[in-house]
Amino acid sequence: MDRVNAIRLFARLVERGSFSAVAREEGVGQPAVSKQIGALERHLGAQLVLRTSRQVVITEAGQAFYEQARQLVDDFDALESSVGDRQHSPRGMVRVNTAPAHGRLCITPLLPEFFRRYPEVAIELSVSERQVDLVGEGIDLAIRHGRLVDSSLTARPLAETDFVLAASPAYLAAHGAPQQLADLDAHRCVVFAKGRERYPWQLKRAPGSDETVSYVPHGKLFTGDAEHVRAAVLCGLGIAQAPHWLLADEIRTGAVQVLMPGLQPARVPIHAVYPAGRRVPMRVRVLIDYLVEALA
Known part of the structure; x- marks a missing residue:
């Protein structure tokens, strides 16, 4: 068992709420994800997940483990990124949240050039009028309009709009x-x-x-x-x-x-926001830099 990968899959399971969602993101079959989580539970000697026909329920032990696992995954990604930044072009998935209309009219039209520059980066674009919980919902980056009030986030100005x-x-x-x-x-x-x-x-x-x-x-x-x-x-x-x-x-x-x-x-400011206190992976940094340039 690849323990780091199993821990990463478990963290995604807590954030996504279903084995099928994690499997789709990872490009593998649902049984493969379930097998990895099961192996992790046997290794730890604790049940992390209650599986029912309708939903996935995280146990008390699983919730306690997740809080440490999320930090471990972030630290491991930062470690890989610190070396990878020097050796490779950015790669991996960036999960972005924005308002529906702004995403369709202003963000999606910018993506062809971004993918041309960074062919190994993928973007999962979610849209919502509400302000999502970035950490709880596993979002790397959100685009927000107007005055910012959440002090737990780091903000980068993108543009202003009349x-x-x-x-x-x-x-x-x-x-x-x-x-x-x-x-x-x-x-x-x-x-x-x-x-x-x-x-x-x-x-x-x-x-x-x-x-x-x-x-x-x-x-x-x-x-x-x-x-x-x-x-x-x-x-x-x-x-x-x-x-x-x-x-x-x-x-x-x-x-x-x-x-x-x-x-x-x-004018109303538009910001890119992301969780504070974490090293920003290279794939997220290049997207933010690109949006600053393209929306200027």
């Missing part, structure tokens, strides 16, 4: 264009919301002013997905406040018009 008020020419032809903040009350808005909570728009009270106000939009469409905000604007359903990158192509071609640019707030 927010815009935008609508289609068809909507503006039918309803007119707002000229000042108070005019928005007479318009339909595309509302970004989660559950019953509407996200307010941050706007300057007047052009050239440093004072910002929170405007709670109202309308007939509520959505928690940025792609649907984009689609709604293009369909002429109303005015939306959105990051510039979400509508950049349409703004450039005139399919969407920017409204009252003087009322927009300060």
Whole structure:
């Protein structure tokens, strides 16, 4: 038994929650993963996993072992990387999390050039509007928008983005264009919301002013997905406040018009974040460096 590999597989099992998920990531059959975990349990003389027909349950001994195993795997990867950095090109899987729309519009189009430069690096791109637990879910790198609040993460600035008020020419032809903040009350808005909570728009009270106000939009469409905000604007359903990158192509071609640019707030930062206190593997470092260059 390769004990280091078995420990690595067990750590991935805790983070992924199923033998089949680990097997897919490793490119092996599920029985091979189960066999390795079983051999590790026999070597340790303790049951780490309870196997049922529906789920994998980590035992108390398994949870205690995982906390040490995760650090061991990280240390071993760092050791390999410290030597490999000098001898080889980066290789291996980088697990990246980002918001769905940003991933599709801004990250995926950058990957062909990245893979050309680093042919032995693979990327698992997961998307979510929520802020995932990087350590708990085994994520190497996340791309986050706005002010950062998690002090347990290391952050690297990638870019800044403007927010815009935008609508289609068809909507503006039918309803007119707002000229000042108070005019928005007479318009339909595309509302970004989660559950019953509407996200307010941050706007300057007047052009050239440093004072910002929170405007709670109202309308007939509520959505928690940025792609649907984009689609709604293009369909002429109303005015939306959105990051510039979400509508950049349409703004450039005139399919969407920017409204009252003087009322927009300060730019919003975009960061790459990763767990603090760990040596960053070479494969992750080159991806971060590439994103900094490409998004600049």
